[in-house]
Amino acid sequence: MSILVVGSVALDSIKTPYSRCEEVLGGSATFFSLSARLFSQVNLVAVIGRDFPAKYLKLFKDKGINIKGLEIAEGETFRWEGEYEWDFNSAKTLATHLNVFSSFNPKIPAEYKHSKYVFLANIDPEIQERVLRQVINPKLVACDTMNHWIDSKKKQLTKFLKKVDILFLNDGEARQLSEENNLLKAAKAIFKFGPKRIIIKKGEHGAMLFSKNSVFCVPAFLLEEVYDPTGAGDTFAGGVMGYLAKQDNLSESALRRALVNGNIMATFAVEDFGPWRLVSLTKPEVEKRLKEFKRLTCF
Amino acid sequence: MSILVVGSVALDSIKTPYSRCEEVLGGSATFFSLSARLFSQVNLVAVIGRDFPAKYLKLFKDKGINIKGLEIAEGETFRWEGEYEWDFNSAKTLATHLNVFSSFNPKIPAEYKHSKYVFLANIDPEIQERVLRQVINPKLVACDTMNHWIDSKKKQLTKFLKKVDILFLNDGEARQLSEENNLLKAAKAIFKFGPKRIIIKKGEHGAMLFSKNSVFCVPAFLLEEVYDPTGAGDTFAGGVMGYLAKQDNLSESALRRALVNGNIMATFAVEDFGPWRLVSLTKPEVEKRLKEFKRLTCF
Numbered sequence: 001m002s003i004l005v006v007g008s009v010a011l012d013s014i015k016t017p018y019s020r021c022e023e024v025l026g027g028s029a030t031f032f033s034l035s036a037r038l039f040s041q042v043n044l045v046a047v048i049g050r051d052f053p054a055k056y057l058k059l060f061k062d063k064g065i066n067i068k069g070l071e072i073a074e075g076e077t078f079r080w081e082g083e084y085e086w087d088f089n090s091a092k093t094l095a096t097h098l099n100v101f102s103s104f105n106p107k108i109p110a111e112y113k114h115s116k117y118v119f120l121a122n123i124d125p126e127i128q129e130r131v132l133r134q135v136i137n138p139k140l141v142a143c144d145t146m147n148h149w150i151d152s153k154k155k156q157l158t159k160f161l162k163k164v165d166i167l168f169l170n171d172g173e174a175r176q177l178s179e180e181n182n183l184l185k186a187a188k189a190i191f192k193f194g195p196k197r198i199i200i201k202k203g204e205h206g207a208m209l210f211s212k213n214s215v216f217c218v219p220a221f222l223l224e225e226v227y228d229p230t231g232a233g234d235t236f237a238g239g240v241m242g243y244l245a246k247q248d249n250l251s252e253s254a255l256r257r258a259l260v261n262g263n264i265m266a267t268f269a270v271e272d273f274g275p276w277r278l279v280s281l282t283k284p285e286v287e288k289r290l291k292e293f294k295r296l297t298c299f
Numbered sequence: 300m301s302i303l304v305v306g307s308v309a310l311d312s313i314k315t316p317y318s319r320c321e322e323v324l325g326g327s328a329t330f331f332s333l334s335a336r337l338f339s340q341v342n343l344v345a346v347i348g349r350d351f352p353a354k355y356l357k358l359f360k361d362k363g364i365n366i367k368g369l370e371i372a373e374g375e376t377f378r379w380e381g382e383y384e385w386d387f388n389s390a391k392t393l394a395t396h397l398n399v400f401s402s403f404n405p406k407i408p409a410e411y412k413h414s415k416y417v418f419l420a421n422i423d424p425e426i427q428e429r430v431l432r433q434v435i436n437p438k439l440v441a442c443d444t445m446n447h448w449i450d451s452k453k454k455q456l457t458k459f460l461k462k463v464d465i466l467f468l469n470d471g472e473a474r475q476l477s478e479e480n481n482l483l484k485a486a487k488a489i490f491k492f493g494p495k496r497i498i499i500k501k502g503e504h505g506a507m508l509f510s511k512n513s514v515f516c517v518p519a520f521l522l523e524e525v526y527d528p529t530g531a532g533d534t535f536a537g538g539v540m541g542y543l544a545k546q547d548n549l550s551e552s553a554l555r556r557a558l559v560n561g562n563i564m565a566t567f568a569v570e571d572f573g574p575w576r577l578v579s580l581t582k583p584e585v586e587k588r589l590k591e592f593k594r595l596t597c598f
Contacts, residue, residue: 206518217505217595219516219517220516222507222514223483226481259598260598296514296516297516297517298555299515299552299555299556299559
């Protein structure tokens with residue numbers, strides 16, 4: 001099954017204690033697509049400026065990602081500058097230049113409209129809603145969000161959540177959205193807004209899948225070297241959605257395996273700067289790490 | 300197999316956002332014993348003052364804990380006052396009155412000297428060493444430590460670690476002891492000090508078992524209500540050591556199951572103030588939660 005992803009394609013400048021890079025390919029839709037493409041066909045919708053490097057367009061095509069929905073607008077591409085210190089769990093944003101992304105009004109190409117699996121990355125919830133209206137009879141709708149939208153558009157976000165099957169968010173955002181400190185209570189409160197399932201990302205501590213009657217916890221796969229955590233959350237979501245779309249199965253056990261796959265995908269994202277490890281990544285490498293992870297967690 | 304535990308028995312005064320309690324039974328050896336006693340015979344060594352409530356002595360006896368090694372000294376019992384805010388991961392110490400604990404010089408009773416399983420709770424590493432010299436041919440020696448000893452007696456601690464089979468410590472302490480931020484690197488550095496295995500406790504994020512050639516991660520069991528995290532780490536260690544002593548098996552798979560048992564025991568410790576939930580706890584309740592945990596983590 002093919003997946004529609006709507007989000008950002010950006011040029012990131014990142015500083016970590018190890019190194020720095022300038023204007024490397026980034027954005028939520030980029031990381032999601034590079035991850036999900038190892039499982040399923042990905043239809044990408046985003047906006048870039050005239051300055052977007054041709055080599056990155058070629059990269060998407062080479063990786064089999066459908067970019068018919070990648071709009072090229074007058075102006076400059078979205079740019080983000082961030083810094084990580086030794087604690088890789090949180091980025092410090094140094095600058096955000098939305099550029100063409102500030103007037104992003106996604107148009108879903110005709111050939112994408114029947115996508116059965118839809119992922120609305122971290123964008124304005126009103127735009128997420130507008131996108132969803134253009135999709136015909138999706139089987140699974142998932143979205144991500146962030147503190148900025150919880151702060152500024154909570155009403156629109158919670159209204160939109162009624163239409164969502166899976167909400168992805170991190171632990172801090174779950175606490176903020178629910179106004180509950182305890183994550184079990186937070187999930188209960190968020191269920192009242194309407195999503196059928198909630199996936200809470202906990203960075204180096206793994207992830208949790210909340211269904212109405214069960215909770216599944218997956219511990220993180222420890223890496224000795226973390227070079228750049230940018231995009232790990234979207235890579236995780238790409239693995240979850242990619243696996244589900246490939247299996248075309250929404251049972252609890254399929255969802256749990258999807259979470260494990262997302263977890264493994266995220267470990268590759270952080271192994272190199274920007275998206276480069278995902279670009280070179282092959283399915284046998286993913287399978288190998290999945291096996292290691294199973295050994296790591298069985299008792 | 301019986302377990303020898305050497306540590307503190309204290310009177311704790313604890314404040315949390317929910318409530319407060321004064322002079323409740325506490326101390327590392329208390330939580331460890333109340334946990335391990337559900338699996339194996341526990342031989343306790345600690346020191347208390349003349350003011351120690353008789354009802355607590357009776358409690359130890361009622362729970363089948365051997366207190367022949369519980370020395371009653373002239374003076375007052377060790378007292379600790381602490382506070383937790385909404386983030387239950389770290390306690391703020393308001394006051395520590397070591398009292399009789401400041402001159403604690405553990406004497407191991409003759410009938411304890413052949414204990415095969417030994418747990419040296421978080422006390423001065425020089426005392427841990429002195430205790431170990433009194434034990435005849437133990438099968439497994441485990442110890443805990445804390446930031447205070449890493450700061451003030453690192454040399455003595457690392458010397459003692461050569462004699463240790465399992466070192467228990469939390470993630471912050473592992474980073475401090477190894478001077479490495481990444482936990483995999485931290486474990487590698489700590490192995491050089493000599494322990495055969497390292498168990499890193501991560502509070503609400505679970506625990507990790509490092510062996511020379513493998514890592515096992517266990518996620519935490521989420522609770523909706525955490526009332527008081529005091530003693531959770533010692534309760535965890537009590538579950539791990541209790542399980543190992545009961546099985547009398549030190550294979551990797553036994554160690555993993557021990558970690559899961561410790562993890563489950565810790566969830567009970569935090570469900571009520573002080574040690575009260577552990578006092579009322581029964582083996583069938585533990586078995587039931589273990590089953591729930593397996594459902595929670597299987598994929």
